[in-house]
Amino acid sequence: MAFSFRGGIHPDYQKERTAASVIVSNLPQPETVVIPLSQHIGVPCQPLVKVGDRVVEGQKIGDCQEGLCAPIHASIPGIVKAIEPRWNVSGIKVLSVVIENDGTNGQIEIEPYTGEVTDVTPDQIIALAREAGIVGMGGAAFPLHAKLRTAIDRKVTSVIINGCECEPFITADHRAMVEYPRFIVTGAELIRHCLGVDDVVICVEDNKPDALATLRATADGTGITVLELPTKYPQGGEKQLIRAVTGREVPPGKLPMDIGCAVFNVDTCASLYRAIYRAQPLIKRVVTVSGSAVANPANLLARIGTSYRELFRHCGGFTEEPYKIVTGGPMMGTAQHSLDIPVVKNTSSLLAFAPRGGEEAFPDGDTCIRCGRCVSVCPMRLQPTKIYENAVLDRFSECAALNVQDCIECGCCAYVCPAKLYLVQAMRMAKSQISREGAKK
Numbered sequence: 328m329a330f331s332f333r334g335g336i337h338p339d340y341q342k343e344r345t346a347a348s349v350i351v352s353n354l355p356q357p358e359t360v361v362i363p364l365s366q367h368i369g370v371p372c373q374p375l376v377k378v379g380d381r382v383v384e385g386q387k388i389g390d391c392q393e394g395l396c397a398p399i400h401a402s403i404p405g406i407v408k409a410i411e412p413r414w415n416v417s418g419i420k421v422l423s424v425v426i427e428n429d430g431t432n433g434q435i436e437i438e439p440y441t442g443e444v445t446d447v448t449p450d451q452i453i454a455l456a457r458e459a460g461i462v463g464m465g466g467a468a469f470p471l472h473a474k475l476r477t478a479i480d481r482k483v484t485s486v487i488i489n490g491c492e493c494e495p496f497i498t499a500d501h502r503a504m505v506e507y508p509r510f511i512v513t514g515a516e517l518i519r520h521c522l523g524v525d526d527v528v529i530c531v532e533d534n535k536p537d538a539l540a541t542l543r544a545t546a547d548g549t550g551i552t553v554l555e556l557p558t559k560y561p562q563g564g565e566k567q568l569i570r571a572v573t574g575r576e577v578p579p580g581k582l583p584m585d586i587g588c589a590v591f592n593v594d595t596c597a598s599l600y601r602a603i604y605r606a607q608p609l610i611k612r613v614v615t616v617s618g619s620a621v622a623n624p625a626n627l628l629a630r631i632g633t634s635y636r637e638l639f640r641h642c643g644g645f646t647e648e649p650y651k652i653v654t655g656g657p658m659m660g661t662a663q664h665s666l667d668i669p670v671v672k673n674t675s676s677l678l679a680f681a682p683r684g685g686e687e688a689f690p691d692g693d694t695c696i697r698c699g700r701c702v703s704v705c706p707m708r709l710q711p712t713k714i715y716e717n718a719v720l721d722r723f724s725e726c727a728a729l730n731v732q733d734c735i736e737c738g739c740c741a742y743v744c745p746a747k748l749y750l751v752q753a754m755r756m757a758k759s760q761i762s763r764e765g766a767k768k
C-alpha cells in the first residue's frame with residue numbers, strides 16, 4: 328500500500344517533450360573533456376596524472392586516500408592538456424583535468440565479474456563501487472561505497488530504490504527504467520545482498536506506466552516490489568518517499584538511516600551493475616536536454632566532462648536566445664552562467680528556456696500577504712513565511728528554531744507564493760549561515 332506525504336504541488340511537468348525519446352548512446356566522442364576532481368560530497372580527489380600524460384578511457388585520474396571520496400576516471404582516451412581550476416556547476420572554480428582526444432579508442436581492460444549476485448561478498452561490492460567512482464546519481468552525489476558501509480553499520484532494514492523523477496522536464500531515469508531495467512533490478516539485488524535486507528521496493532510515479540510495466544516484468548520472481556506512487560512533486564524527496572512507502576516519518580534533524588531506511592536512485596543501481604558485471608567505471612550518464620528554447624529535446628548518454636555547449640549542439644542548438652540555462656531541473660536545479668560547464672556524475676538535465684512560454688523570470692519580490700499557501704504546500708511541514716521574515720532580518724537563531732535545516736529546497740513554497748518572494752533563497756541563506764556558525768563553534 329502506498330501512503331502519501333503532506334503538501335506538495337502539481338507543476339506543469341512538460342515531460343512529454345522527451346518521455347518517448349530513446350537514449351542516444353552513440354554520440355561522437357568529444358574532442359576535449361574537462362573533468363572536475365570534485366564531483367561528490369566529501370574530499371576532492373588529487374590528480375593521479377600530470378600534464379602530457381596519455382590516458383585511456385576508464386583510467387583512474389583522480390583519487391584520495393583519506394576521507395570521504397569517490398575516484399574520478401578519464402571519459403575519453405587522449406592527452407592530459409591541463410590540470411587547472413575550471414568553472415563548475417556551482418559557479419566556483421575547481422581543480423579539473425582537461426583531456427584532449429587523440430582518436431585512439433584506448434580503453435582500460437578489467438575482467439568483469441560473471442558469477443551470481445549472491446556469490447559476491449558485501450566487501451567486494453563496496454570495494455568495486457568505490458573503484459568505479461559511483462556516487463548517488465539522483466542529485467546528492469554521495470559516494471555509494473560509503474553509503475553502503477554506513478547502511479550496514481546502521482543495520483538498515485528497508486531499501487527504497489527511487490525511480491520517481493518528480494522534477495518537471497527530466498526523463499533521464501524514466502528512459503533508463505524503460506531501456507535497461509535489467510541493470511536496475513540487478514543493481515537493486517546487489518544492494519539487497521550487500522546490506523543483507525529482505526525489503527527492497529522500487530518506486531515509480533504513475534505518470535510513467537511504461538517504466539512501471541517494464542520494471543515489474545523484470546523484477547518478477549526476484550522478491551523485489553515495484554510500487555506505483557501517485558504523481559506529486561516532490562515525491563522523489565527521500566523523506567517524502569519513505570513516508571509514501573513505509574508510512575513512517577523521518578523526525579526533524581534526523582536522517583533516513585535513523586529509522587532504518589536507505590534510498591538509492593535507479594541510475595545509481597544501474598551504475599553498480601555496470602561496475603560489477605561490465606567492469607565499467609562511472610564515465611557516462613544519461614542527461615535530458617530540454618526546455619522551450621531547445622530545437623530537438625533528447626535524452627543523451629553523455630561522457631563526464633562534455634561541455635553543455637556540445638550537448639545543446641547535439642540537440643540542434645537553440646530556437647532563440649535562451650534567457651535562462653538550468654541544470655538539475657526547474658524546481659531544484661541551478662541556473663548557469665556559461666555553456667562551457669562540464670557534465671558531472673549527477674547532471675541529470677540541461678534545460679534552456681526561451682523568454683516567453685510560461686517560464687518567464689519571476690518579477691521582483693513583493694510583500695507577504697499572509698495567504699498561508701507556502702505553509703500548506705511545504706512537504707517538510709515548515710513555516711516558510713516565518714523563516715523568510717527572520718532570515719531577511721539576519722535572525723538566524725530564530726530560523727534554526729523553526730527547523731530551517733530540514734528544508735529540502737524543493738521550491739514548492741516559492742512556486743505557489745503570489746507575492747513571488749524569494750523564499751528558497753532565504754532558506755538557503757539561513758541554512759548556510761547556521762552551518763557556518765555551527766562550524767565556527
Ligand code: SF4
Binds near residue numbers: 705711734738750
Ligand atoms: S520551506 Fe523548503 S521544504 Fe518547505 S516548501 Fe519551501 S523549499 Fe520546500
Ligand code: SF4
Binds near residue numbers: 695698747
Ligand atoms: S505564500 Fe507568499 S504571500 Fe503567502 S504566506 Fe507564504 S510567503 Fe506570504
